[in-house]
Amino acid sequence: MNETLSQIDGSGRQESMLVAAHLSKRYEDGVLALDDLSLAVAPGEIYAMLGGNGAGKTTTINLFLNFIDPTSGQAIVDGIVTHEEPLTARQKIAYVSENVMLYTNFTALQNLDYFARLGGQNDYSKEEYRTALLRVGLQEEAHGKRLRDFSKGMRQKCGIAIAILKDAPAILLDEPTSGLDPKAGLEFISLLDDLRSEGKAILMSTHDIFRAKQIANTIGIMNEGKLVMQKTTEELRGENLEELYVNYMVSGMAVAS
Amino acid sequence: MFKTLIEKELKEIIGSTRFAVTFGVCACLIVLAFYVGARNYQISQTRYEAAIAENFRQMEGITEWLNVNHHIYLPPNPVSSLVTGISNDIGRNIQVQGLGELRAEDSRFNNDPLFAVFRFLDLDFIFQIILSLFAILFAYNAICGEKEQGTLRLTFANGIPKDKYILGKISGSFLALALPLLIPILIGCLLLPIMGIPMSSQDWGKLALVILAGYLYFGIFLSLSVWVSGLTHRSSNAFLLLLVIWIFSVLILPRSAVLIAGRAVDVISVDEISAQKSVLNAQIWREDRDKMNEFKPSEDTEIDQIMQDFQKMMQDLSAERDQRMRELGGRLAEQRRNEQSVQERLAFSLARLSPSAAFSLAVMNLAGTSIDLKQHFLDAASAYQQSYASFMREKTGGTLKGGGMVMVFRRDGDDVTPKEIDPQEIPVFQYQPPSVATVFNASFLDFGLLALFNILFFAGAYTTFLRYDVR
Numbered sequence: 001m002n003e004t005l006s007q008i009d010g011s012g013r014q015e016s017m018l019v020a021a022h023l024s025k026r027y028e029d030g031v032l033a034l035d036d037l038s039l040a041v042a043p044g045e046i047y048a049m050l051g052g053n054g055a056g057k058t059t060t061i062n063l064f065l066n067f068i069d070p071t072s073g074q075a076i077v078d079g080i081v082t083h084e085e086p087l088t089a090r091q092k093i094a095y096v097s098e099n100v101m102l103y104t105n106f107t108a109l110q111n112l113d114y115f116a117r118l119g120g121q122n123d124y125s126k127e128e129y130r131t132a133l134l135r136v137g138l139q140e141e142a143h144g145k146r147l148r149d150f151s152k153g154m155r156q157k158c159g160i161a162i163a164i165l166k167d168a169p170a171i172l173l174d175e176p177t178s179g180l181d182p183k184a185g186l187e188f189i190s191l192l193d194d195l196r197s198e199g200k201a202i203l204m205s206t207h208d209i210f211r212a213k214q215i216a217n218t219i220g221i222m223n224e225g226k227l228v229m230q231k232t233t234e235e236l237r238g239e240n241l242e243e244l245y246v247n248y249m250v251s252g253m254a255v256a257s
Numbered sequence: 258m259f260k261t262l263i264e265k266e267l268k269e270i271i272g273s274t275r276f277a278v279t280f281g282v283c284a285c286l287i288v289l290a291f292y293v294g295a296r297n298y299q300i301s302q303t304r305y306e307a308a309i310a311e312n313f314r315q316m317e318g319i320t321e322w323l324n325v326n327h328h329i330y331l332p333p334n335p336v337s338s339l340v341t342g343i344s345n346d347i348g349r350n351i352q353v354q355g356l357g358e359l360r361a362e363d364s365r366f367n368n369d370p371l372f373a374v375f376r377f378l379d380l381d382f383i384f385q386i387i388l389s390l391f392a393i394l395f396a397y398n399a400i401c402g403e404k405e406q407g408t409l410r411l412t413f414a415n416g417i418p419k420d421k422y423i424l425g426k427i428s429g430s431f432l433a434l435a436l437p438l439l440i441p442i443l444i445g446c447l448l449l450p451i452m453g454i455p456m457s458s459q460d461w462g463k464l465a466l467v468i469l470a471g472y473l474y475f476g477i478f479l480s481l482s483v484w485v486s487g488l489t490h491r492s493s494n495a496f497l498l499l500l501v502i503w504i505f506s507v508l509i510l511p512r513s514a515v516l517i518a519g520r521a522v523d524v525i526s527v528d529e530i531s532a533q534k535s536v537l538n539a540q541i542w543r544e545d546r547d548k549m550n551e552f553k554p555s556e557d558t559e560i561d562q563i564m565q566d567f568q569k570m571m572q573d574l575s576a577e578r579d580q581r582m583r584e585l586g587g588r589l590a591e592q593r594r595n596e597q598s599v600q601e602r603l604a605f606s607l608a609r610l611s612p613s614a615a616f617s618l619a620v621m622n623l624a625g626t627s628i629d630l631k632q633h634f635l636d637a638a639s640a641y642q643q644s645y646a647s648f649m650r651e652k653t654g655g656t657l658k659g660g661g662m663v664m665v666f667r668r669d670g671d672d673v674t675p676k677e678i679d680p681q682e683i684p685v686f687q688y689q690p691p692s693v694a695t696v697f698n699a700s701f702l703d704f705g706l707l708a709l710f711n712i713l714f715f716a717g718a719y720t721t722f723l724r725y726d727v728r
Contacts, residue, residue: 065414067728087416095414101407103265105273117261118415159411166415 016040016076017092017170017201018047018064023073025059025225033059035225036073041218043169046192046202048212050245051222057205059225061172064203065095077170091120094168098175100159104148108133108158111147112165119166132161137187153180160191171195173204177211189215213241221248258417259425266429270395271437283383283391284441290383291445294339295452301333301365308350313680320675322652327353329641329686331361331634334625335454336463337690340381342626345372351638353686355646356579358586359638361631381620384471385613388438389478389507393499396430396482398492400722405492413727423722427483427715434479435472442468462693466700467620473707474616477714478503484718487725510611518604524596530589537585545574594632601628609703612710619703623696634688641686648684 018041025034034056041047049057062068063075066086075082082089102111112129116122133143136157147155156176163171177185185208192202192215206212212219219236221229221244228248236244270276312328319325331349348361366373376382403409412422446464449456456464482499489495552570554563608614621627691699 062728067410067413067726087418089416090414091416093414095411097407097410099407100411102411103269103408104406105269110268114261114265115411115415118258118412118417120416162411172414 016042017078018203019074019076020060020063021074021076023060023063023075024071025056025063025068026071033225034063034070037222037225037227038073039218039220039227039230041170041201041203043199043201044196045217046196046204046215047218047220048216049203049205049220049222050207050209050212051205052207052249054224055222056225057222058174060222061095061174061203061205064170064172065090065093092168092170094119094163094166094171096156096159096163096171096173096176098178099152100155102147102155102158102162105146107144107146108138108150108161109143111158112162115162116165119162119168121165121167124165129161129165132165133158135164136161136191137184153184156180157184160188164191164195169200171200171202173202173206175206176204177206177208185211209242209245221245223249259421262417262422262425263429263432266426267433270430270433276395276433279391279394280437283387283438284444286378286383286387287380287438287441288445288448290378290380291339291448292452293378294341294380295335295449295454297341298333298335298338298454299452301338305330305332305349316678316680319678322649322678325649325678325680325683327645327683329353329638332688334460334690335449335456336460336467336624337626338454339379339464340467340620340624340626341376341379342381342621342624343628343630344626347631347634349634351634353638353642353645355642355649357582359635359642361634361638380467380471381617384474384620385507385616388471388475389503389613391434391438392475392478393482393496393503395434396479397486397496397499399426399430399483400486400725401489401495402486402492404490404727409727419723419725419727420719423483423487423719427480427718430483431476431479435475438475459690459693463623463625463696466623466693466697470616470619470623470700470704470707473704473711474612477612477707477710480711480714480718484714484721487718487721506611507613511608511614511617514607514610514614515604517607518600522596522600522603524600525589525593527593530586530593533589534582534585538582541578541581545578548574609706612707615703615706615710619700619707622700622703625690625696627699629699633691637688638686641684644684648682652678652682 018039020037020039023034023037024032026032033054037056037060039047049055049060051057059068060075063070064077064082066075066082066089069083077089078092080089080092103114106114109126109129112132113124116124116129130140130143134140138154138157138161142150142154147158150158156178157180160176163173177188180188189211192204195202196217204212204216213233213236216233218230218232219241220227229244231239308328308330312330316325316327329351331344331347337344345365348364348367350363351359351361353359398405400409403412413419481502482495485499485502486492486495489498548570552567554566558566605614605618609618618627622629625633697704
């Protein structure tokens with residue numbers, strides 16, 4: 001934990017792909033959604049943010065995407081402060097939302113083609129799109145179907161394929177396993193592992209303690225806008241994460257060690 | 258990236274079932290409007306030719322030019338049949354006598370009131386109602402729909418500048434909707450020569466301008482819809498708001514403008530003018546009667562000389578009577594025209610706050626069926642009346658009909674069989690519809706307004722979206 005914060009504050013900044021440096025967000029209605037969040041995700045690492053609704057997970061992702069400006073602090077992607085150079089920063093991020101809603105009138109392949117081009121990837125062939133869809137577990141017969149006929153899980157897979165095709169160094173995942181069945185969930189974990197091996201820095205918000213423990217390098221628990229606990233999986237070895245999580249949530253304990 | 262955004266709009270809109278259905282309906286209506294216009298032209302042309310033939314037929318057997326009842330008719334025009342404007346409401350038939358006031362009678366709606374009930378399905382109607390609804394239907398959720406769907410968030414997770422996105426959105430939507438509409442328009446244009454409608458190059462020019470005005474009008478509702486879509490966060494709210502704007506703009510504002518102008522500016526009525534003319538006419542007749550009573554030839558004057566003197570006096574009286582009536586008629590007509598002009602200016606200025614009114618006025622001017630049509634026809638008839646009067650004076654030795662009393666006398670014992678007149682000698686009335694340059698000048702203000710509305714609404718959509726919360 002301390003090592004990570006030293007990266008944020010000092011010379012280690014360049015090493016981390018995703019950095020939140022004392023990031024706070026107070027909305028216009030006065031709600032403090034995020035309170036002095038500091039975290040860092042290095043290339044080849046997965047960071048899982050756990051927390052209930054309103055804990056500040058999605059606000060953190062929105063700040064990294066610069067959909068909102070921070071009240072104080074900085075969200076940094078590959079050394080780029082997102083609210084200073086949002087367009088450049090976004091080029092380095094692939095994003096999968098909780099409910100992937102693509103263009104229902106388009107087929108899976110058409111959606112992939114459109115979003116790949118938006119992401120600056122203009123040279124993919126149809127075969128490469130098919131390979132990406134197969135990689136996320138979407139069967140070939142579904143590739144040419146319109147998304148209006150897709151289940152939530154199938155759409156989610158499409159969204160992940162889009163993120164893969166963007167080939168960005170950082171990936172933001174907002175509740176990515178929420179629509180997946182257990183088998184697809186397992187496949188997804190394996191996929192994340194592959195992406196990590198490719199050197200992607202992955203920041204994932206989730207309610208799924210089990211999956212977080214299974215795949216993440218670092219786990220942070222958020223409550224009411226604060227990061228109340230942050231530990232590596234090694235630090236968590238021997239501890240009961242579920243119990244920790246419930247304790248932090250119930251007691252609302254402040255400040256991670 | 259811009260190309261990608263445009264391509265996506267094209268694919269998304271054209272690939273939707275909603276597009277297939279609404280485009281099918283619009284395409285049918287556009288082609289139908291051309292067909293109905295062409296058929297109306299054919300019917301009007303047949304009636305026009307029949308009316309001219311009947312006019313000449315009624316002159317058969319007439320031996321005195323003074324007995325001729327000559328009528329001129331407003332010829333149908335192909336573009337006027339496509340954008341009917343007020344052409345069916347004004348009289349198409351004027352009796353010309355060489356003297357006196359001209360009055361256009363026998364309007365189509367006067368003769369066939371059934372057609373006035375729901376009016377025609379012309380291009381003005383199709384573009385004004387259908388195209389604006391078509392634009393709203395596809396653009397009301399352009400921004401908020403994407404937000405609701407979640408695709409806006411995903412799109413902006415990429416390095417897309419908002420200005421490029423909104424430009425791509427509007428351009429793509431315009432192309433996706435406007436380009437397919439060219440197909441039924443071109444089919445409609447092809448129908449015209451196929452159905453034997455004689456379109457001159459001037460007519461094609463006017464029709465092209467009508468279509469251009471239609472696209473400008475379509476662009477207004479498209480950018481307005483995108484703007485409203487960016488002002489709201491729910492598609493249903495955007496649709497409701499646009500529907501209210503549409504009703505107000507298309508149905509209420511133009512009509513209200515006319516009502517307000519009618520209340521605000523008094524115009525001397527036709528009945529009032531007639532009453533004043535009748536008073537003067539009666540007074541002149543009284544004076545003429547006194548003068549006729551005073552006519553006393555000396556006893557030693559020859560009968561021929563008496564008749565000539567009387568005829569000359571009658572002609573002088575007729576000329577004087579015509580002069581006085583014309584002066585009063587001219588003054589009252591000018592007063593009415595001036596008041597009408599003020600009323601029209603006020604009505605049109607208010608109505609032009611609505612893009613629909615600006616569009617309608619533009620296309621009616623282009624088609625030559627605007628409110629000026631009647632005056633244009635009367636002016637042409639008035640000019641014709643001069644040449645007709647010269648012709649009649651030549652034929653009758655100076656006497657004209659329309660001045661009131663005509664005396665024709667013949668000596669006892671004259672047994673010469675009078676010769677029939679040749680109606681073909683009568684000068685031909687040729688109505689020249691205004692040229693492309695003239696109609697474009699007349700519609701320039703409305704074209705400018707249509708362009709201005711486009712710029713305003715586009716700027717509104719653009720600036721609103723730059724501040725739009727894409728989350």
